[in-house]
Amino acid sequence: MGVAHTEAEQAERFRLLAREQLPRLYGIARKLVGREAEDAVQDCLLKAFQKLGQLNDESAAPAWLASILVNCCRDRGRNKGRRPEELNFEDVEEFSLYRKIAYEDPFPYSDSLHxxxxxEFTAEDVRSVLMRLAELYRVPLVLVYMEGFLVREVAEILEAPVGTVLARLHRGRKLFEKQMWSYAADHGLLREAAR
Known part of the structure; x- marks a missing residue:
């Protein structure tokens, strides 16, 4: 696209970039902050426009915008005073959704139980389960498994060591599995009659 010099060229450059990335940004924000997604994306786009001069490589734009969006989502959480709930990691590490389903056998006449x-889960159910997770674990899960970022890219976005991101991914997966089971129990998805 080349380097834009005038304000009009900068505005047009940003308009094209925003239009191209908007659906993706909104999807990420929905997974990170739920109903506040539109506001988070607006915050992101405003900050991105103000910092557009820092973007020298157009191919880096998706990761650059995602990084700004993640920070905007984190800011929203901080402003609400959210704190991650205290977790007993031993319980989390021992939980296995695969074993739990096999042991509980919620669909006894099924040949493909898992x-x-x-x-039983709709896309909205999965989103609800994600929103039950602390942001600390939800953000890496969404970026790696749902948005396709590499772990090292997520480490850069979160300004955290790769090992920390890997640990959060592992714990996040375990927490997600545990929350899926709880959600299914809470919403009647485990009843034999559901089939």
Whole structure:
């Protein structure tokens, strides 16, 4: 696209970039802050426009915008005074959704028990389960498993060591599994009659 020099060229450059990335940004924000997604994306776009001169490589724009968005989402959480709930990591580490489904056998006449369990979840159910997770674990899970970022890219976005991101991903997956089971129990997805 080349380097823009005038304000009009900068505005047009940003308009094209924002239009191209908007659906992706909104999708990420929905997974990170739920109902506040529109506000978080607006915050992100405002900050991105103000810092557009820092973007020298157009191919880096998706990661650059994602980084700004993640920070905007984190700011929203901080402003509300949210604190991650205290967790007993031993309980989390020992939990296995695969074993729990096999042991509890919520669909006793199923030949594909685990798939039947997962098929009970709609996209909105999955989003609700994600929103139950502390931001500390939700952000890396969304960026790596749902948005396709590499772990090292997420480490750069979060300004955290790769090892820390890997640990958060591991714990986040375990927490997500545990929350899926709890959500299914709370919403009647485990009943044999659900089939």
């Amino acid at each position: 798939l039947d369990f997962l098929e």
